Amino acid sequence: MHDVRELLESEPEAVRRLARRRYTLRTDVLKEAHRRRTQALEAVSGLRAELKAAARSHGGGRPSPQAREASRQLRERVQQAEAAAHSAEQTLTALLLAIPNLPLDAVPEGHSDSEALEVRRGGPPPAEAAGARHHADLGEALGILDSARAARLSGARFTLTRGPGARLERALADFLLDLHTREHGYTEHSVPYLVNRATMTGTGQLPKFADDLFATAVGDRELFLVPTAEVPLTNLVAGEVLDAAELPLAFTARTPCFRAEAGSYGRDTRGILRLHQFEKVELVRICAAGDAHKQLEVMLGHAEECLRRLELSHRTVLLPAGDLGFAARMTYDIEVWLPGSNAFREISSVSDCGTFQARRAGIRVRTPAGKEPAATLNGSALPLGRTLAALLEQGQRPDGSVTLPPALHSYAGFSQIRADGTTD
Numbered sequence: 181m182h183d184v185r186e187l188l189e190s191e192p193e194a195v196r197r198l199a200r201r202r203y204t205l206r207t208d209v210l211k212e213a214h215r216r217r218t219q220a221l222e223a224v225s226g227l228r229a230e231l232k233a234a235a236r237s238h239g240g241g242r243p244s245p246q247a248r249e250a251s252r253q254l255r256e257r258v259q260q261a262e263a264a265a266h267s268a269e270q271t272l273t274a275l276l277l278a279i280p281n282l283p284l285d286a287v288p289e290g291h292s293d294s295e296a297l298e299v300r301r302g303g304p305p306p307a308e309a310a311g312a313r314h315h316a317d318l319g320e321a322l323g324i325l326d327s328a329r330a331a332r333l334s335g336a337r338f339t340l341t342r343g344p345g346a347r348l349e350r351a352l353a354d355f356l357l358d359l360h361t362r363e364h365g366y367t368e369h370s371v372p373y374l375v376n377r378a379t380m381t382g383t384g385q386l387p388k389f390a391d392d393l394f395a396t397a398v399g400d401r402e403l404f405l406v407p408t409a410e411v412p413l414t415n416l417v418a419g420e421v422l423d424a425a426e427l428p429l430a431f432t433a434r435t436p437c438f439r440a441e442a443g444s445y446g447r448d449t450r451g452i453l454r455l456h457q458f459e460k461v462e463l464v465r466i467c468a469a470g471d472a473h474k475q476l477e478v479m480l481g482h483a484e485e486c487l488r489r490l491e492l493s494h495r496t497v498l499l500p501a502g503d504l505g506f507a508a509r510m511t512y513d514i515e516v517w518l519p520g521s522n523a524f525r526e527i528s529s530v531s532d533c534g535t536f537q538a539r540r541a542g543i544r545v546r547t548p549a550g551k552e553p554a555a556t557l558n559g560s561a562l563p564l565g566r567t568l569a570a571l572l573e574q575g576q577r578p579d580g581s582v583t584l585p586p587a588l589h590s591y592a593g594f595s596q597i598r599a600d601g602t603t604d
Contacts, residue, residue: 181276181540184214197282200501202291205279213272220265227258277387281509281536283501290500293526296513297500302484303493303517307574312519315569316451318576319345323601325452337441337456341568344597348571348584349459349564351591353434356461356486356562364482366432366463371412373435374403379415382541383556384507384533394438394456405438409462410558417466418541421551428467428475434459437563452565453525460563464556468545469535472555473510476532480512483528483561491585492570493517495524509534516570527566530559 187194191207198205231254234247243251288297319325324345330338341349360366374396380386385393385407394405406412413431422429437460452458463482467475480496487494499511508531515524535553538544544551575582580599589595594603 181273181536182279182282183539184210184272184276187279188214194282197285198280200283200287200289201280201504202502203280210272210275213268213275217265217268217272220261220268224258224261224265227254227261230254231258274387277381277540280388280506281504281533283504284510284532287504287510288498288500289502291502293497293499293503293513295500296497296503299496299498299512301493301495302488303491306493306517306524307519309519309522312522312573313576314451314520315518315572317520318572318582319451321580322582322597322599324348324597327451334456337454339452339455339565343601344592344594344603345568347594348588348592348597349568351588351593352562352564352567353459353461355489355588355591357432357434359486359489360432360461360463360482360561364430364485366430369413369416369431369433371406371409371416371433371435373406373438374398375406375412375415377402377404379411379418380404382415382418383411383537384540385411388506392440394440406435407439408437408460408558408560409433409435410464413462413464414466414537414543414556414558415541417543419543421544421546422466422554424468424545424547427545427554428465428471431464431466432461432561434461452569455565458563458565460560463530463559463561465558466538466543467555467557468547469552469555472532472534472557475555475557476510476512476530479557479559480514480530483514483530483559486562486567487514487516487527489585489587490567490571491587492567492574494527505529505531507531507533507536509536516566518570518573519576520573525566527570528560528562530557532557 188211195205234251234254324341324343325339326342327339330340357368361368377386393407396403413433416431437458439456441454441456463479465475465479484496494514494516497513497515499513504511511529511531513526514528516527518525533556535555537556538554543554545554572582575584577583581596583596584592596604598604
């Protein structure tokens with residue numbers, strides 16, 4: 181969320197930057213809401229001062245009936261003014277919660293992933309697409325993916341893995357968590373998969389993406405299934421003042437992710453690329469605002485290292501302003517090569533959110549100048565399903581078998597899945 185005074189003080193610049201992501205900032209509406217809140221707060225302050233002055237004027241003695249009635253009426257006016265101030269505050273907050281983050285000037289122009297700027301490539305050269313099989317066909321043939329039974333259980337956009345497929349997913353999670361905790365310095369967490377509205381609002385999922393979330397209730401409590409571990413991990417320090425000497429904080433967790441995928445129907449309907457439920461290892465870093473760009477590059481390196489260790493062909497791109505996520509001011513996507521689709525497809529997004537989420541969640545840093553909003557960053561490293569798809573497609577062999585990279589051999593307990601579904 182933005183500081184309304186900062187937005188209005190930098191009005192031309194804020195309007196320009198938001199226009200890059202096709203968002204029109206209505207400064208007239210924002211100014212009026214800010215004016216009404218300011219007036220309402222001033223009215224409350226003035227009436228409270230009157231009430232205190234009236235109490236002091238009695239000097240501890242018993243007030244007259246007329247004075248008591250005047251005090252009663254003044255208290256009613258205070259209550260009415262407080263209600264008006266609360267309403268004005270809610271109106272302004274609702275406006276601010278709907279405004280996306282301001283893209284950095286280093287972010288390229290454009291409005292779709294096709295306009296992303298390629299930064300570098302990694303891993304082996306992309307495998308030949310001619311004759312390559314799609315991971316859905318490979319998985320079904322090997323007996324490790326079963327979309328038909330998943331559909332009977334839950335409907336479209338669900339899948340299940342079994343045998344070596346399920347074992348490989350578990351191996352991937354263990355490999356990724358070991359890499360991030362033992363070598364990259366992240367602290368692993370096991371977090372709740374159900375969170376409240378304040379937690380969702382803190383990272384920007386609400387109110388913007390209400391249609392993409394799965395909502396439920398426990399008794400009279402409204403809860404939401406997490407769309408990513410970014411939500412609980414970032415909010416671990418919500419409302420806290422952090423010691424600058426202890427930053428950056430680095431958190432990781434493996435969680436299921438639940439997404440309604442509203443508006444995406446018809447896209448990626450085959451296989452395991454776009455599901456209502458999938459698992460992911462997430463990275464979150466929290467730092468001082470001035471350290472955010474450095475930490476973005478650090479986190480990007482951690483995500484890229486996953487793909488290097490897995491020997492997967494990939495490329496890193498810088499997203500254009502119009503394709504940024506709501507809370508991000510700069511995002512790198514890492515795209516993995518899928519020969520069965522003859523395309524690079526996103527496998528990780530690594531984002532710098534600046535102070536946007538920290539303002540919403542109340543995360544601050546104690547500095548010599550006072551308490552200031554922290555910066556938050558997040559990245560996928562990696563989603564298990566998409567990584568499994570890449571391993572199948574890039575590891576496929578002419579005889580129908582799939583070989584695994586050496587980094588996974590000890591974790592999985594096998595080095596290949598034969599064409600008949602057995603392992604070696």
